[in-house]
Amino acid sequence: MNALTAILRKLGALAVDGLWRAGFMARFFLAVLRYSGQSFRRLPLTLREIYFSGVLSLLIILVSGLFVGLVLGLQGYDILQRFGSSDALGIMVALSLLRELGPVVAGLLFASRAGSAVTAEIGLMKTTEQLQAMDMMAVNPIARVVAPRFWGGVISMPLLAAMFSAMGIFGGWLIGVVAIGVDDGAFWSQMRASVDFRHDVLNGVIKSIVFGIAVSLIAVFEGYDCQPTAEGVSRAITRTVVSSALAILALDFVLTSFMFRGL
Amino acid sequence: MFVCIIHFVQIHPVNSTVSDKPLVRLDGVHFAYGEREILRGIDLTVNRGQVVAIMGGSGSGKTTLLRLIGGQLRASAGKLEVDGQDMGALSRAALYALRRRMGMLFQFGALFTDMSVFDNVAFPLREHTNLPAELIRDLVLMKLHAVGLRGAAALMPSELSGGMARRVALARAVALDPMLMLYDEPFAGLDPISLGITGQLIRRLNDALGAASVMVTHDVQASLNLVDYVYFVSEGRIVAHGTPTEIRASNDPFVHQFVHAEADGPVPFHYPAPPLASLLDNIPA
Ligand SMILES: Nc1ncnc2c1ncn2[C@@H]1O[C@H](COP(=O)(O)OP(=O)(O)OP(=O)(O)O)[C@@H](O)[C@H]1O
Ligand SMILES: [Mg+2]
Numbered sequence: 001m002n003a004l005t006a007i008l009r010k011l012g013a014l015a016v017d018g019l020w021r022a023g024f025m026a027r028f029f030l031a032v033l034r035y036s037g038q039s040f041r042r043l044p045l046t047l048r049e050i051y052f053s054g055v056l057s058l059l060i061i062l063v064s065g066l067f068v069g070l071v072l073g074l075q076g077y078d079i080l081q082r083f084g085s086s087d088a089l090g091i092m093v094a095l096s097l098l099r100e101l102g103p104v105v106a107g108l109l110f111a112s113r114a115g116s117a118v119t120a121e122i123g124l125m126k127t128t129e130q131l132q133a134m135d136m137m138a139v140n141p142i143a144r145v146v147a148p149r150f151w152g153g154v155i156s157m158p159l160l161a162a163m164f165s166a167m168g169i170f171g172g173w174l175i176g177v178v179a180i181g182v183d184d185g186a187f188w189s190q191m192r193a194s195v196d197f198r199h200d201v202l203n204g205v206i207k208s209i210v211f212g213i214a215v216s217l218i219a220v221f222e223g224y225d226c227q228p229t230a231e232g233v234s235r236a237i238t239r240t241v242v243s244s245a246l247a248i249l250a251l252d253f254v255l256t257s258f259m260f261r262g263l
Numbered sequence: 264m265f266v267c268i269i270h271f272v273q274i275h276p277v278n279s280t281v282s283d284k285p286l287v288r289l290d291g292v293h294f295a296y297g298e299r300e301i302l303r304g305i306d307l308t309v310n311r312g313q314v315v316a317i318m319g320g321s322g323s324g325k326t327t328l329l330r331l332i333g334g335q336l337r338a339s340a341g342k343l344e345v346d347g348q349d350m351g352a353l354s355r356a357a358l359y360a361l362r363r364r365m366g367m368l369f370q371f372g373a374l375f376t377d378m379s380v381f382d383n384v385a386f387p388l389r390e391h392t393n394l395p396a397e398l399i400r401d402l403v404l405m406k407l408h409a410v411g412l413r414g415a416a417a418l419m420p421s422e423l424s425g426g427m428a429r430r431v432a433l434a435r436a437v438a439l440d441p442m443l444m445l446y447d448e449p450f451a452g453l454d455p456i457s458l459g460i461t462g463q464l465i466r467r468l469n470d471a472l473g474a475a476s477v478m479v480t481h482d483v484q485a486s487l488n489l490v491d492y493v494y495f496v497s498e499g500r501i502v503a504h505g506t507p508t509e510i511r512a513s514n515d516p517f518v519h520q521f522v523h524a525e526a527d528g529p530v531p532f533h534y535p536a537p538p539l540a541s542l543l544d545n546i547p548a
Contacts, residue, residue, distance in 0.1 A: 124376070133373035133432075136333055138362040139390045 025221050032150050032220065035143035039151045045144070049152025053114035057160055060113055061106055065164035068101055069093065069171020076172065077180055089182050090191035093172030094165075098195065098204040099260070102165035104252050107211035109164075110157055111244030115219035118149050119240040122223025123233035131224075146224060150216045157212025158205055165204070203259045210255060214247045284347060285310050286443055286475045287332055292341035294327060301327050303499035304341065309492075311442075314469050314476040316486045318521060319496035325479040326370065328496065329445050332477060333367050334358045345443065363391055366436035370447040372428040374420040380407070380431050381416040387438045406434040409464060411457075425452045430461065437468055444469065444476040450485055458482070462489045483522050487511065495521060 039046045076092040122145060125131050131141040169191075176182040195201065219240050226236035287309040294302040301324040309315045317325050330336045331343060334350050343350040345361060353361065374383050384403045388394060394402070407413040410430040420428055429449065436444065449465060450458050466489050469476045480486045487493070487507040495503040495517060503510075503518045510518055 121377075128376065129369050129371065129373040130375055132335065133367070133369055134375075136335065136362060136365070136367045137387045137390065138359040139387075140359075144390075 021225075024225070025217070028221050028224065029217055031142050032147050032217070035140055036147045036151065038143045039147045045148040046151050046155070049149045050156050053110075053118065053149070053152045054156030054160060057110055057113045057156070058163070060109055061160045061164050062167050064105065064109055065102075065167030066171045068105060068164075069097070069168030069173075070175050071171075072096055072101075072168065073172040073175025073180075077176055077182065086176075086182050087186035088190055089172065089176040090187035091194045093176070094169055094191045094195050095200060097165040097168040097172075098200050099207075100204075100252070100256075101168065102161045103204055103207035103211055104248060106161040106164040106208065107157065107215060107248045108245055110153075110160055110212075111215045111219070111248070112241050114153060114156070115215045115240050115244050116237045118153065118216070118219040119223040119226070119237050120233060122146065122149070122220060123226040123228075123236050126224065126226060127228040127230070127233060129228075142224075146220045150220050153216030153219065154209070154212045157215065158208040161204070161208035161211075199259075203255075206259075207252065207255050210251055211248050214251060215244045218244050218247060285344075286346055287477065288342070288344045289332075290342040290344075292331065292338045292343050294324075294331060294336060294338055296327075301499055302331075302338075305496070305499070305501055307494055307501065307504075309443075309475045309477055311475050312470070312473060313491045314466060314478060314489060316490040316493045317477065317479045317496060318481065318483065318486070318493060321481075323496045324499055325496055326447055329367070329447055329477065329479055332443075333365060333445055334362065363439060364442045365445065366439065366441035366443070367445040368429070368433055368436045368447060368449055370451070372420075372425075372432035374423075374428055374432055374435070376420050378420075379416070380412065380418050380420065380423070383420070383431060384435045384438055387435065391439060402438070403434075406438055407431070409468075410434045411460065426454065426457055429453070430457065433461065433464070437472075440472050440474075442472070442474050444474055446476065446478040446480075448479055448481065450480055450482045458485055462486070465489065483524075487522075 072093045073089065076089050076096075077086055080086045080088055080092060122131075125141075125145065131145065134141045134144060173187060177184045177187050222236040222240045222243075223233075226232045285308045287307070289305050289307040292302055292305040292307075293300070305328065307315075307317075307328075317328060319325050327336065331338055331350070332345065334345075334353065337351055346364075348357070348361060350358075374380075375386065378386065381403055384406050385399050388399045388402060392399075404413055404416065407416055410433055412427060412430055412434070415423065415427065415431070420431070423431065429452065433446075433449065444465070446465065449461055453461060462485050465476060465478065468474070478486065478490065487510060490507060492506055493504060493510050494501050497517065503513065503515050505513065510522065513519065513522075
């Protein structure tokens with residue numbers, strides 16, 4: 001009986017704590033939006049973060065995109081040739097990347113490469129009292145530090161996802177056309193004929209924007225909210241990567257169910 | 264070396280209605296972190312032109328007191344006024360307006376690690392003024408010169424020693440020529456020469472700007488030569504206060520223990536805890 005109440009109490013505390021954090025995060029999000037003006041008025045602040053989050057993630061995104069494309073080419077050819085439709089390899093590679101793999105895998109990579117770095121940076125600034133010092137200088141740390149990093153991530157993410165998809169399609173083409181010998185003309189013309197701009201490309205872009213918002217928000221929030229100790233920062237980084245991955249996959253399901261209902 | 268202080272540009276017009284009203288006034292201020300009461304009724308006054316030292320044992324709430332004056336924390340009871348404004352009732356905008364005229368030196372410097380020394384000192388100027396870049400450069404080099412680190416302008420904070428970082432932070436804190444300076448242990452980790460110079464610097468800055476300074480410190484001897492008034496904090500209360508002359512002559516046991524650095528006396532060295540003996544039951548006598 002005692003053990004049961006203890007478990008119940010723990011569950012209740014967890015739920016209350018989770019709810020409290022969710023509310024706090026929502027308020028934090030509103031504050032970030034409210035103090036975002038400076039990120040656009042003083043563009044260099046945000047450009048710097050686009051450089052750190054976006055440009056410095058390029059290598060891992062491009063290399064991963066290439067490999068995912070290579071694998072898609074192999075697997076796609078293997079499956080499609082069973083139905084005698086290996087000409088459709090282009091469609092399959094392009095649709096998988098544009099609709100799903102581009103936004104999702106790029107999002108996961110972005111969270112672990114750039115999101116964790118943002119959390120670490122903000123967390124360390126908090127730990128070393130830099131945020132407090134800034135606040136004491138009458139400079140709002142949310143406007144000066146958090147918002148530019150948030151927008152830097154939001155802007156970088158769709159661009160990275162697009163480059164991931166482009167690189168993936170190139171990888172699929174390398175395997176399918178160059179290595180295996182699928183007809184080059186069929187590969188591209190089938191792709192061009194079947195990929196719909198609104199249905200496929202735009203929906204993929206929307207996904208990557210949503211993931212960008214989610215990952216960037218989680219990253220800045222975890223950094224800002226961390227316990228100001230070495231251990232607190234390391235836990236915050238872990239939470240950024242884990243929650244971002246969960247958020248991306250869950251959001252992907254929700255978005256997919258709205259976008260592609262087999263209609 | 265200090266000649267340049269005279270040239271410090273006054274960026275914010277000094278309040279021309281300089282009154283004899285105290286710049287900082289605490290009246291029965293209480294503060295608690297959760298359940299733990301840290302301050303229990305602090306009365307303290309800082310007048311314009313004064314350098315005031317707050318002394319007390321480690322963990323007695325000195326930093327907390329400084330944060331209350333800076334508006335980072337809010338008192339749970341009592342009245343706290345800075346420049347005639349009630350800190351408990353200020354909006355964020357009003358607080359920021361007030362803070363532009365305050366400088367705070369953090370215990371560990373709190374330099375921005377992603378900026379060079381120069382950019383750190385330039386930060387408040389760039390954020391709050393529209394001065395042209397050349398003027399900002401001159402101002403920054405002057406402030407750095409005053410703390411003896413003009414040659415270190417291009418270094419990153421990671422390349423500084425702890426004491427150097429604190430001096431850079433001092434230059435940054437005074438960049439906007441504040442009316443109120445808050446120093447959290449400005450002398451910790453400084454060698455005797457830097458310590459003496461920093462002490463004189465704090466005094467001269469204060470006098471040149473017509474400002475007031477509140478200084479939390481452990482360094483009794485260095486500060487007694489420098490300040491106008493001393494408050495001793497213990498267990499959340501002011502237990503003694505007076506001018507340096509009064510303090511030196513005092514035979515208050517608390518003050519005596521502090522000034523003469525004695526381990527036994529009213530200042531508790533231990534954080535509140537059950538007696539050590541009660542935890543050592545398992546050890547055979
Ligand atoms: N964020 C916090 N949450 C809970 N308790 C805190 C917090 N910060 C400080 N305290 C407690 O408040 C007390 C006073 O802390 P404070 O930092 O003001 O001491 P201090 O006088 O500046 O000490 P020192 O001379 O060592 O810097 C300490 O006992 C500390 O345990
Ligand atoms: Mg302290």
